[in-house]
Amino acid sequence: MKVLVIGRGGREHTIIWALNKSPNVEQIYCAPGNAGIAELAECVDINEHNFEELGQFAKKRNIDFVVVGPEDPLFAGIVDYFESIHIPVFGPRKNAAIIEGSKVFTKDLMKKYNIPTATYESFDVYEKALNYLHQQKLPIVIKADGLAAGKGVIVAQTMEEAEAALKDMMLDKVFGEAGNHVVIEEFLQGQEMSILAFVDGEVVRPMVPSQDHKPIFDGDKGPNTGGMGTYSPVPHIPQAVVDEAIETILVPAAKAMVSEGRTFKGILYAGLMITKNGPKTIEFNCRFGDPETQVVLPQLQTDLSDIFLATINGNLKELEINWSEExxxxxxxxxxxxxxxxxxxxxxxxxxxxxxxxxxxxxxxxxxxxxxxxxxxxxxxxxxxxxxxxxxxxxxxxxxxxxxxxxxxxxxxxxxxxxxxx
CATH class of the missing domain: 3.90.600.10 (Phosphoribosylglycinamide synthetase, C-terminal domain)
Known part of the structure; x- marks a missing residue:
């Protein structure tokens, strides 16, 4: 099979590394790729947002299926585009990618379907947001509604920090249109954990859990980044807690998306906080995490191309997925x-x-x-x-x-x- 992977980061390199182990995959292309990816795949100089050129390339090279790595093209409707030109593609459609693309949508979804998360309010008027903020306990979490490259979330320890974050997002537009709406939510305490899952409608096949390290400096100090390291599994979080998170958060989220007419197919990523009251949802993403993918896929024993195709074709329920003990x-x-x-x-x-x-x-x-x-x-x-x-x-x-x-x-x-x- 010939596969086209779209993206340029560590997540895409890891996906290609895993696909490269498959006896069924004869050729991998990556658009646009990077220096490391070029050692495993043929890199193609096409931007992730140039849907038409990507589609033409896929047709010309007789690509069997496409894998979309990053969130931006997913939220822009790249899966819908490839489906419209009849090329099999792994990833959620635009109307399902909103689970990452809008934090307001996702918080409202969790409230409607009783999925555990932090208490919150959302605002599109700065003065109302500021007034609400002054009534809350510290620390407090402030989130830009839209995509902000993993950096649109501020945990404010002081009211001055919270006010500055709100001003940055809503007035100064440091995250562009992502700051037109904001979510202000309670600060959850506990251990963080990420669970990624292959999802085909209501079928949820969880991967091994992992834990990310967002802040730039040791001891979780300094500003948040896209992620400075990960490990998997998370041995100090009991399996019973992992199972509870899957049963009370991931499975209900997948079912909720079906109920909303936004059937999700692809990778559903749940960022969780394990609190004294059980697992709660910090966020959902609509794609492989980075750098979570770099520790999760090396533990996968099942052929990744089989999983991608089973999800695309609606056969995920019938596929056995195995993980190593490492x-x-x-x-x-x-x-x-x-x-x-x-x-x-x-x-x-x-x-x-x-x-x-x-x-x-x-x-x-x-x-x-x-x-x-x-x-x-x-x-x-x-x-x-x-x-x-x-x-x-x-x-x-x-x-x-x-x-x-x-x-x-x-x-x-x-x-x-x-x-x-x-």
Whole structure:
């Protein structure tokens, strides 16, 4: 089979790495891809939003199915487009991708179908939002309604921070139109956990859980990023709690989308907080997480192409999906200055010295035969092992081998799991 993967990040590199192991996949194309992806697939210089050109390419190369990685083209209706030209495609349609594209929609959906989440109110008038804010307890969470590249959520510890976040979103439009509506919700305390699931309508096939590290610095300090590292599974959260999250959150969400006439097919990602009152939903995403994918897919034993096709064809219910007993840890290396401003085009060395891990490229490019920095998050170094400690040790040993000016990474990825197990 010939497969076209759309995207350019670490998530897409991981998807391609997993598809590359399939005996059924003979050729993988990626549009537009990156320097690491180019080692496994033929990269095609077509932007993710150029639907027509992507469709023409898929027809010309007789692509058997398309996999859409990032959220932006999903929310813009890329799946609807490929379906309209009769090319099989994995991902939710535009009317289902709204589960990530609008936080107001999703909070209202959870309220309507009694899916556990934080209490909240939504606003499209700044003065009303500000008035409500002044009546709330701190800390408080403020979310831009629309897509904001994973950065449209502010956890404000003080009223000054909360007021500034609200002004940034609603008046100064730092996230563009995403800030036209905002959600103000209670701050949930507990352990975070992500559960991704393959979903085909009401059929929900959960993956192994993982835990992300959003803030830029050790100890969860500093501004939020797209994710500085992950580990999977999450050994200190009991399986009974994982099962409860699946039964009270993921399955009802999939059923709710069917009831709303927005049948979801693709990856449903639930960002959860395990509170003293049980699992609650922080957010839903409509695609593979990044960097969660980098630790989840290395544990998958079933052929990923079989899962994609079963979902596309409506046969997911009949497919057995198996996972390994190993653990995985991913450490993300970022550009100096990220998530603020940073330089691009800085040479990276030592990537060929990595021995025990897989390096999934995110923001890299090839320039004059040399891999250089080309983004904020650059690579994810993923290692597997019999336990978290072993996988973590391998990953960090390989992180040390990669060098570039401005190198930054967190040194405490998966430390929470080790502390909890002591």
């Amino acid at each position: 653990t995985a840890v991913c450490v993300v290396l970022s550009s100096g200055g990220y998530p603020g401003s940073y330089e691009k085009g800085i040479p990276m060395t030592g990537l060929d010295q990595v021995e025990s891990s897989v390096v999934f490229h995110a923001g890299t490019a090839l320039k004059d035969g040399q891999i250089v920095t080309n983004g904020g998050r650059l690579v994810g170094v993923t290692a597997t092992g019999a336990n978290i400690s072993e996988a973590r040790q391998k990953a960090y040993a390989d992180v040390e081998k990669i060098q570039y000016d401005g190198k930054h990474y967190r040194t405490d990825i998966a430390q929470k799991a080790l502390v909890a197990q002591q």
